[in-house]
Amino acid sequence: MRLFDKRTPLQKEWEKLEVQEQRFLQKRSEKRENILNQKLEEKIPPKLQETLDTAFAKAFALIFEKGTRVIEKTYQRAKLEQDYQVRQYTADVKQNSKSLRSFSKKARDTGTKNLLLSGVAGIGMGVLGIGLPDIPVFTGMILKNIYETALQYGYSYETREEKYFILLLIRGAVSYGDTLCEIDGKVNEFIRNGMLPEEYQDKEQIEQTAGSLSKELLYMKFLQGIPVVGAVGGAYDAVYMKRITEYAELKYRHRYLAGRKKAENKLLF
Template identity: 55%
Template sequence: MIKRKTPIQKEMLLLKKQEQRFLERHQEKENSRLNRFLEDKIPDKLQETLEKAFSNAFKLIFVKGVSIIEKTYKKEELEKDFKIHDYANQIKNDRKSLKAMRKQAGSVGKWNTAASGAAGIGMGLIGVGIPDIPVFTGFLFRSIYQTALKYGYSYDTETEKKWILLLIQGATAYGEEQKKANEMVDAYLMDEKALDGCSLDKIIEETAGLLSKELLYMKFLQGIPVVGVAGGAFDVKYMKEITAYAELKYRKRYYRSFAEYDKI
């Protein structure tokens, strides 16, 4: 006799499929014609400048920026939303409640993505590339923080900061780099002590280095007036990728609290 799957098991199967599709897209990165065209036009120290800009943006947010970002949304309301959805999931144990939680959590990144894209395009129009990084980073962390709250998790401890940076790595890297970052992200889901031996400063530098490499061509393009609109538009692409990956992993983390997690 075939035993029917529970609602949470069905949702977990969907999650695994979505996660696998994301990972498959990041197995290998294609070198676009635009990148090949720009390759010999990039200033020698641009990547180093970008890396420093991202590193400074991360440190600024972690030291001073969390409280500022929290002023841009109603943290208490998001925490209440989680409690309501979590209670419904525990009591009703139906797929409708799980889907409602998933859809609400997935929607928080849409406004941030649109706002970041508008800012990136606006700065690209006047030829501003590097100064866009703090703005992009602020919207990015805002989106991740809201997603965390939607699934009932904090984001202000040192360990959570490490995990959030690894989420960014897992969403933007390709090949072996992506595989390694994804494994570290999942290791934390299995054991929250998995990142105890990792230095926050080191993960900040690794993440800044990865983003500077991935965004090198687009930020160069964004620094050219009018033409830079195309470069600024890529803020949308990376915001979508990172927030989608973060939502998958926070959802996976939440599902691990259910007894059926290992019974698919």
């Protein structure tokens, strides 16, 4: 406990966030293969990785082009935007830790709800032996969760810039070690300047994210395609959804708090 602590509520929340971000990176400093993956390795069809890469890439491209409006039918966007405005006004007036924490609380509540939906859907598909056809559903659930998290913090998701940010979040969440640190650096750079990298290509970013997801989910999607026992593979949808949710919430909170810090600094000068 600090006596005569002169840190502002914003500074306290920022320092807490930095600790949580560092903890996320440390937990994923290296990948540990589980026993189930090792046993399944010999049984994986040679072209399954390529098939998964293509399936995820098509799912992202299709949803970004035509599916966002469909996803928006699963939640009340206008209400989420209004709720954000209320929380933002409260935070501006009260300027205390509780009002700042209300953003992350709402985002976590949303994440928990979507996590349950993802788990139920994945297990159901697995029991029926549906693996690859589950990919558009799983991808849609990922984006639904991130879209709602974005709205909780006052951000949109339609522009090229926001899609780039979202794809980075997904890719970072399923990466490890140096790759994760590199992607995390790109996420933070975007938060600072809000600009796309030079020579940025939407298709290339989608393919990179699809490749990262398919590589991580390869064994589980194979297992999910086997009736009944596929429920085990389907349950992993929720495991990876949880990881993506955690990372997305951290980085949207980082973005929001960084924006408040920037606004405060402008008032001082």
